[in-house]
Amino acid sequence: MSSKKTDVISASEIGQYMYCACAWQLHRMGYTPQSAFLEPGKQMHSELGDRLDGFERKMRCSRWYALVGIVLLCVALCLFLVEVVL
Numbered sequence: 001m002s003s004k005k006t007d008v009i010s011a012s013e014i015g016q017y018m019y020c021a022c023a024w025q026l027h028r029m030g031y032t033p034q035s036a037f038l039e040p041g042k043q044m045h046s047e048l049g050d051r052l053d054g055f056e057r058k059m060r061c062s063r064w065y066a067l068v069g070i071v072l073l074c075v076a077l078c079l080f081l082v083e084v085v086l
Helices: 011-019 021-028 038-085
Strands: none
Touching: 011 021
């Protein structure tokens, strides 16, 4: 069974696809980027990635705060029930 180079997708190509599917497709079709907008586009992609990373960090932090809040609520409820029973 023979496969053409275009039929095989490498791990790095998957990363390129995840970064920008349109650029990946154009590259696979043989187009090379030649535009004055290329560098500003790369900068915009980078800034967006940084913003998304910050958002993910904030989400992880908020999950921890929610977990701590739930644990404290459970402790307070247990103390209240112990006081009511005694």
